[in-house]
Amino acid sequence: MTENPYASDILRHLERISLRKRKSPVVLFFGRDGAFSDNAKYLYLDAVAGDYGFDPLWVTADTAIASLLATQSLPVLLLDSPPKEALRILLKAAVAVFCINPNDVFADPHIRASVEGAFRLQLWHGVFAGPQDLQVTDLAPLLNPRLTYQLYGASSIDAVLSPAARYDDRFAEAFGATEVLRDGYPRNEVLFREPTEQDCLGAFRIPDQLKVSGGRNILYCPSHTRVGTPAWRESWLLDKFREAHETSGVTIFIKPHPFEAAIAPASRSLAPGLHLIAALDDIYPALRDFDLLISDYSSLMDDFHLTGKPMLVLQTPQTEKVRQHLLLPDLHYRNLAPVVTADDLPVAIEAAFGDRPSKPVSSIYTEDHHGSAARLNHYIAGQVRQRCTVRYRVTDLNGQKSGSGDSSS
Structure with missing residues (x-):
C-alpha cells in the first residue's frame, strides 16, 4: 500500500482550513489535563448557565472528566485518539479559551492546528512572580525545541486577562498579546458566595x-x-x-x-x-x-x-x-x-490566629470581583459575532455594479 504523500503536511493543511473555514457560534474551553478547575472552569459554568448567544463546550481528553460533566448534563467534547470526529467541531469553533499554555493542552498536534482560526483568549492561572514565556528569551537557550515549542504556544493568543493595572504590561509582554482585558478572575467569584453543585465538580x-x-x-x-x-x-x-x-x-x-x-x-x-x-x-x-x-x-x-x-x-x-x-x-x-x-x-x-482581619489590598486586584465571568462572556459573545459574520467583496464582471456580501452563521 502506498503511503499517503500528504501525511507530513496535514498540520499545515488543517491550519489553513481552520483559518478559512466559516465559523459557528461555538466556544471551546480548555483546562489543565485531568482536571476541572481554574478560571476556564468558572467562565465555562457561567456560560452554560447564561444566555450569551453561543454554545460553550468543555474540551478534554480525559474520560473521567468527560463522564463527570456528562452526569450533570454539561456540554463536553471528548477528544478521541485520533480526534477524527472532534476535528469537525474544532475547525468551525469561533473562540477558544485557555488558562494554561495552549500547547500544554494540545497533546495531539492536530487539535492545535484545528483551532488556528479561532479567536484565542488566555485567562491564565494567576499572577506570575518570575519571568514568563516571552520574557525569558534573553536568558534561555533558544535552540532548545522544547522551549521554543512552549514560547510558540504561549504567544499564540489574541487577548489576555489581567487582574490589575500593575500587571497589564507584564501579561502583554509575556504572551505577546495586542489586547489586554482587565477584570477579576472568574475563579474568585466563588469566594463570595456558596459554591454550587457544579462548582464542586472536580x-x-x-x-x-x-x-x-x-x-x-x-x-x-x-x-x-x-x-x-x-x-x-x-x-x-x-x-x-x-x-x-x-x-x-x-x-x-x-x-x-x-x-x-x-x-x-x-x-x-x-x-x-x-x-x-x-x-x-x-x-x-x-x-x-x-x-x-x-x-x-x-x-x-x-x-x-x-x-x-x-x-x-x-x-x-x-x-x-x-x-x-x-x-x-x-x-x-x-x-x-x-x-x-x-x-x-x-x-x-x-x-x-490572633491577627485582626485585614482589608484586601486594592492595587493587587480590580476592586469589583463580582460578575467578572459575565463580563468576560459578554466580551466573548462579541468576538463570536465577529467571527461568525463573513464579509466578502463581490466583483460582477458582467458589467453590473460591484459591491459586497456577508453571511452570518
Whole structure:
C-alpha cells in the first residue's frame, strides 16, 4: 500500500482550513489535563448557565472528566485518539479559551492546528512572580525545541486577562498579546458566595468530620518546586506541622501544585491533623473554609487575601533558590504576609490566629470581583459575532455594479 504523500503536511493543511473555514457560534474551553478547575472552569459554568448567544463546550481528553460533566448534563467534547470526529467541531469553533499554555493542552498536534482560526483568549492561572514565556528569551537557550515549542504556544493568543493595572504590561509582554482585558478572575467569584453543585465538580471540600470548631483549618499551598524535593515531602516541615497540631489543635491540609500530580494523585491522611489534597483537585470552592493560608510565592496568596484572613509566607531552601529571579518579591514577602521559617511555624501559626482581619489590598486586584465571568462572556459573545459574520467583496464582471456580501452563521 502506498503511503499517503500528504501525511507530513496535514498540520499545515488543517491550519489553513481552520483559518478559512466559516465559523459557528461555538466556544471551546480548555483546562489543565485531568482536571476541572481554574478560571476556564468558572467562565465555562457561567456560560452554560447564561444566555450569551453561543454554545460553550468543555474540551478534554480525559474520560473521567468527560463522564463527570456528562452526569450533570454539561456540554463536553471528548477528544478521541485520533480526534477524527472532534476535528469537525474544532475547525468551525469561533473562540477558544485557555488558562494554561495552549500547547500544554494540545497533546495531539492536530487539535492545535484545528483551532488556528479561532479567536484565542488566555485567562491564565494567576499572577506570575518570575519571568514568563516571552520574557525569558534573553536568558534561555533558544535552540532548545522544547522551549521554543512552549514560547510558540504561549504567544499564540489574541487577548489576555489581567487582574490589575500593575500587571497589564507584564501579561502583554509575556504572551505577546495586542489586547489586554482587565477584570477579576472568574475563579474568585466563588469566594463570595456558596459554591454550587457544579462548582464542586472536580473540587476538594473539607469533610465535616475534619473541620475544627473555632476556625483552625490551615491550608499549606506552595508553588511548583523547581529545584529539589518539594518541601511538603520533607520530614523537617511535616514534623513542624505535627507539632502545630499537637500544641494549637489545628488541622493542616497540604495542596501540592498541579505539576506534582504524579506524586499526589489522590487525597489522603498523612497523620492525625495532617492531610494531603490531590494535586489536580480544584481548591477554590473550599478556599473560604480555611482560616489561615501558608504559602511561598504562589498566586493563590493573591486570591486568598481577598478573604481578609491571615497568611504566612514560608521560607524554605527551595523557595530561596528561586526568589532571586522573582519580578515582584515585595508583593508576597512582607507586604501581604510575614515571612517565617519552618522552625518558627508553631509559634507563628498561633500568633496569626490572633491577627485582626485585614482589608484586601486594592492595587493587587480590580476592586469589583463580582460578575467578572459575565463580563468576560459578554466580551466573548462579541468576538463570536465577529467571527461568525463573513464579509466578502463581490466583483460582477458582467458589467453590473460591484459591491459586497456577508453571511452570518
